[in-house]
Amino acid sequence: MPPGPWSLPVIGSIHQIDPKQPHRSFKKLSLKYGGILSIRMGLRDRIVYITDLDLINKIFFDQRTSDRPPLNVFKYLTKDIDGIGSSSYGNNFKKQKHLIVNAINTIRNTSAQHKIEKIMKQYLRRMSESEGESFDPKESIIELTCSLFSSLVYGSDYNGFNDPELQTIISNHKTVMDCISPFHPLNIMSLFWWIPNKWLRGFYKCIKDRDIIITRKCYQTKKINSEDKNHQENIINILLTEHDIHEKQDIKNLIMSAWTVFLAGSESVRSLCLWTLQNLGLYTQMQNRIYHDVQTVVEENSFPNIQQKHELPYTCAFILETMRVCQANVLGIPHCTSADIQIDNNVIPKGTMIMLGFWDNLNNSKQWAEATKFNPDRFLDENNKLIKYQTLNSFIVFGKGHRMCPGSSITLDLMFLFVTALVKCFLVELHLKDGEKIDTNGQFSFGLEPSPYKIRLTKRNNINHDNFL
Numbered sequence: 105m106p107p108g109p110w111s112l113p114v115i116g117s118i119h120q121i122d123p124k125q126p127h128r129s130f131k132k133l134s135l136k137y138g139g140i141l142s143i144r145m146g147l148r149d150r151i152v153y154i155t156d157l158d159l160i161n162k163i164f165f166d167q168r169t170s171d172r173p174p175l176n177v178f179k180y181l182t183k184d185i186d187g188i189g190s191s192s193y194g195n196n197f198k199k200q201k202h203l204i205v206n207a208i209n210t211i212r213n214t215s216a217q218h219k220i221e222k223i224m225k226q227y228l229r230r231m232s233e234s235e236g237e238s239f240d241p242k243e244s245i246i247e248l249t250c251s252l253f254s255s256l257v258y259g260s261d262y263n264g265f266n267d268p269e270l271q272t273i274i275s276n277h278k279t280v281m282d283c284i285s286p287f288h289p290l291n292i293m294s295l296f297w298w299i300p301n302k303w304l305r306g307f308y309k310c311i312k313d314r315d316i317i318i319t320r321k322c323y324q325t326k327k328i329n330s331e332d333k334n335h336q337e338n339i340i341n342i343l344l345t346e347h348d349i350h351e352k353q354d355i356k357n358l359i360m361s362a363w364t365v366f367l368a369g370s371e372s373v374r375s376l377c378l379w380t381l382q383n384l385g386l387y388t389q390m391q392n393r394i395y396h397d398v399q400t401v402v403e404e405n406s407f408p409n410i411q412q413k414h415e416l417p418y419t420c421a422f423i424l425e426t427m428r429v430c431q432a433n434v435l436g437i438p439h440c441t442s443a444d445i446q447i448d449n450n451v452i453p454k455g456t457m458i459m460l461g462f463w464d465n466l467n468n469s470k471q472w473a474e475a476t477k478f479n480p481d482r483f484l485d486e487n488n489k490l491i492k493y494q495t496l497n498s499f500i501v502f503g504k505g506h507r508m509c510p511g512s513s514i515t516l517d518l519m520f521l522f523v524t525a526l527v528k529c530f531l532v533e534l535h536l537k538d539g540e541k542i543d544t545n546g547q548f549s550f551g552l553e554p555s556p557y558k559i560r561l562t563k564r565n566n567i568n569h570d571n572f573l
């Protein structure tokens with residue numbers, strides 16, 4: 105095993121990791137032990153942490169490092185059904201991933217614009233009600249993202265954010281995300297999975313609710329009106345109708361994969377929306393530039409269209425730079441070895457969990473000039489065209505290779521419509537008390553999200569909100 109800190113009985117070296125900023129603790133350890141190290145957290149075997157970019161890229165493309173660790177929380181979440189996020193690398197995984205990638209692409213080409221536009225309008229109408237007041241945007245962003253992904257994945261068409269089913273999904277989602285954190289007591293001390301406790305009770309209730317809701321969705325989705333198919337298309341429907349299903353297990357796997365897409369998508373986009381709002385408020389000149397570009401490209405009182413992404417490269421660069429500096433998945437999603445392997449002179453046994461230094465590489469001066477500076481222009485070439493992020497070796501925001509995120513393109517579509525529509529309607533300002541400074545370090549739960557902050561939205565004068573919304 106690679107070198108690493110010594111460990112205490114029971115807790116291992118968990119005391120050396122700050123649960124609010126684990127990526128910074130891991131960075132400190134890597135300065136001492138190098139680009140690959142091992143550490144014991146709690147009662148579990150040593151895990152391997154890798155921050156060396158060349159090694160990370162090898163991990164992404166090696167089948168033997170493309171399993172997921174058998175974490176208790178994943179096991180109970182998925183009930184041992186092989187959904188896309190948690191299943192081991194193999195034929196079933198490859199089939200599921202292929203189906204999911206195709207389903208997401210179909211949605212992008214059919215209903216995405218219609219669905220996102222409809223829900224963004226609900227969100228903007230809601231924001232107009234609190235116009236001029238200062239507020240914490242977190243709750244409304246959770247409602248927005250859960251609503252968006254309920255629509256994209258299940259085809260849910262809620263009449264506003266107060267819908268009781270949507271509210272149940274939101275509250276369960278919060279509980280599940282807390283329990284998934286690698287630093288949650290349930291994941292550090294596996295003992296808690298067998299002793300009755302409040303976390304377990306909350307967790308099981310969410311899983312029960314989820315199963316009831318998804319089952320209902322699967323029945324409802326069959327009723328899609330074929331005349332308006334394009335607008336109503338959703339991921340569950342595509343998966344269940346367009347692919348050969350030979351056995352019951354296939355259906356279970358597909359449904360679990362769709363739920364994973366809901367969970368992974370809504371959670372990552374939620375965090376990204378919050379970072380984006382914060383950055384729009386922090387960098388007002390950049391917000392003005394985005395606004396000016398949007399006014400030039402998007403017609404008066406028209407809602408922006410995903411196709412206009414190509415005409416608004418600075419807006420896309422702003423989104424990519426937010427992802428680089430404010431990467432939510434600071435430690436990625438853990439990988440696991442499926443065989444004994446040798447990495448950089450170290451023998452890593454089969455079944456070892458591997459965590460990757462995403463944040464470290466995205467905020468490292470070795471990879472990015474003036475890495476700590478927020479500078480969207482780094483994603484534009486000399487002709488002001490957007491540089492393809494796929495060509496940048498160190499832009500590992502979505503991972504690469506076998507376990508790469510299947511939601512990368514739809515994330516950019518969603519974020520593009522979020523930023524352009526919001527900025528077209530409102531001036532976004534941070535609300536800070538006298539002398540107050542914003543904490544840009546963020547707080548870790550499952551991913552890294554901004555510490556609480558308040559914003560104020562002011563309506564743009566030259567837009568007719570009634571026509572636009």
Ligand code: HEM
Pocket residue numbers: 164188189190201208364365366368369370372373376427432433436437438439501502503504506507508509510511512514515
């Ligand atoms: C801010 C946006 C997002 C970021 C930064 C992000 C990042 C990531 C990362 C780093 C991984 C793990 C890669 C690895 O293990 O090597 C991942 C996996 C995954 N993401 Fe995303 N993601 C985002 C949005 C989305 C969206 C919108 C969806 C769904 C539409 C999605 C669905 C998934 C799924 C299902 C996996 C598991 C893939 C697998 O295990 O093979 N993500 N994502």
